Amino acid sequence: MAAKTLMIQGTASHVGKSVLTAALCRIFVRKGLRVAPFKAQNMSNNSFVTPDGKEIGRAQAVQAAACRLAPRTDFNPVLIKPVDERSAQLVINGKVAGLLTASDFGHVRREYFQAVRDAFTRLAAEFDLVILEGAGSPAEVNLRDQDIVNMRMAQVAGAPVVLVGDIDRGGVFASLVGTLALLQPEERQFVKGFLINKLRGDAALLTSGVRMVEARTGVKCLGVLPYWGNLQVPEEDSLGWESCAGIRPSRPDALTIGVADVPSISNFTDFEAFVREPDVLLVRLTDATAQPLDALIFPGTKNTAQALKFVRTRGLDQMARRVLAGGGTVIGICGGYQLMGRRILDPHGVESSEPELEGLELLDVVTSFAREKVTVGVTGFHQDSGCSIEGYEVHMGDTCVGDGVEPLLMVRTAGDSTLRTEGAVSPDGRILGTYVHGLFNASAFRRRLLNRMRAARGWAPLDSNPAPSCDQQLDDLADFVAQHVDLKSIDAIIEQGIPKSGS
Incomplete structure (x- = not known):
């Protein structure tokens, strides 16, 4: 029937x-x-x-x-x-x-x-x-x-x-x-x-x-x-994340995290977990601002080349350096991770007619775009702390990690028990890049990251704030x-x- x-x-x-x-x-x-x-x-x-x-x-x-x-x-x-x-x-x-x-x-x-x-x-x-x-x-x-x-x-x-x-x-x-x-x-x-x-x-x-x-x-x-x-419940429409940004916590010791609102932004649900934290103000950035930030996130995008141009035109590249100079953190997710590297290679014209682009050079990584899309679920842990994480990768490029960075995560692809390294982090732990969407839904890892930012401000750490199960x-x-x-x-x-x- x-x-x-x-x-x-x-x-x-x-x-x-x-x-x-x-x-x-x-x-x-x-x-x-x-x-x-x-x-x-x-x-x-x-x-x-x-x-x-x-x-x-x-x-x-x-x-x-x-x-x-x-x-x-x-x-x-x-x-x-x-x-x-x-x-x-x-x-x-x-x-x-x-x-x-x-x-x-x-x-x-x-x-x-x-x-x-x-x-x-x-x-x-x-x-x-x-x-x-x-x-x-x-x-x-x-x-x-x-x-x-x-x-x-x-x-x-x-x-x-x-x-x-x-x-x-x-x-x-x-x-x-x-x-x-x-x-x-x-x-x-x-x-x-x-x-x-x-x-x-x-x-x-x-x-x-x-x-x-x-x-x-x-x-x-x-x-x-x-x-x-x-x-x-996660939002689907980009209007959703625009409305949740700017909700100010009541406590005075609130961290300010900026998200670059790049063209063709994707998987903005990656940073919605921060909105639920009692000590985070999430702000949407379309241009560089004089507002002090504890962290700047370059999110995923369907067009990394276009996003890279946007970041430079709007002065967000220099803002990232000011955040780091002030003791803050810079994070790249998927396309945001790619544009933070030294170079982006596109020999097959996947995203643009330019075969090579100079990245922001915040991380010692080089990305090569490929015609085949990677779509896999992953589980694993944060390399430094051992905090468990899970999420998924959706991207059309491979990123090679240089000697100037360490792997951020150890992950297993769904259906494969073999551990592999994923992402990159600077020696001081303040510049992070990853392909894993959903990483910040891991409450222990998220709180550890936020408490590092609080320590840079001289503020006491807070306990983890696990969200209710889905x-x-x-x-x-x-x-x-x-x-x-x-x-x-x-x-x-x-x-x-x-x-x-x-x-």
Whole structure:
């Protein structure tokens, strides 16, 4: 028997689709159903490596965890990773399939939609319920003929749709009514309810607006969710990290960590763990600043050559040297690690037409870009302290370490018991580079790094602050959503369903 379905769509990006999908996945798993997440196409540089070494969107990995499943490519068969404003890397079924330009998107989407349908068909045959997530807004009328992730996918899956609006950014009633008004009549019939997300205040104040939307559209409100400031489920959208930066701790002995907001930033979830620490102010840097920093992070990027140019143009290279001169720390992750080295070699033109670029020369390493992408999960430990770590690597280059640095980590690749060195660290321990995404989720390692920064300030160390387990966070999220959403109506919507389309 084919799975029942439900689809979460939104009036815009960052309204909470991914998080609500994860919450509903956990809610229905706890009811004893076999549940799978599904997003036909994801456009994000925040990726995750599956156990078999393939790449999917990070949000679908979190949703898989909500379903108590290992992540797999069927949950997100198409991933588009922007390289710059006009091109993107295309990943199909977890493997790189080529480079897209903006003009390619339309016809290529039509070509790879079969991979999307095949993935969904496999899930529908295996699970009791598939909860689909849309992307952006279904009312992008200029892209309707290219759509494979919103209403077209709802039609193929026979999935009733719940539309989510974000009141925190204002205009939620207009966005709900406007979205529904711009849908075609045959699309509008799929929308069976709406949710209002991120309310700061009294839900009773929304009553008249909610009734107006229901009267104008004929669509029922299924709940109003309060803003949850302590949400610890990873964000997918870059808007997420921009909003968490700048949250000032209450204590006076707070460290300030700057993150270079380089073009095509990727896996910004790498430094979200710092936001949860009681003594860290995370600041977003688009230019050099006179603000004293305890650390500067060069994050991952889909285009290291472009990021390197940006760093130099904005004076962030000199700022890194000022941070070090002041006793601070400089950290590079993935592409950020590559640009911190002595040279970047690109003999195959993977990223640019320049065969060699001079790096920032902060670490004695040289990177050579390769055509094949490395996607592996790793476990291991910090070489100096022995602190356990785990994470994953996603990169298209190999980095050779020189005599002027030591290995940062010892790691094992998933499925291989052999230890190997990874990353690089300067002799004084204040310049670090690594390919391992998720490294700073290791609470003991993270606190050790922060306490070294505190010692440089003459401040006493703090104890480690372990975050709740991912499983506990997802249970807490499910409990929160269940309190504010009409689950009986959602049950009825799922049970009734919608006939599938062959389109």
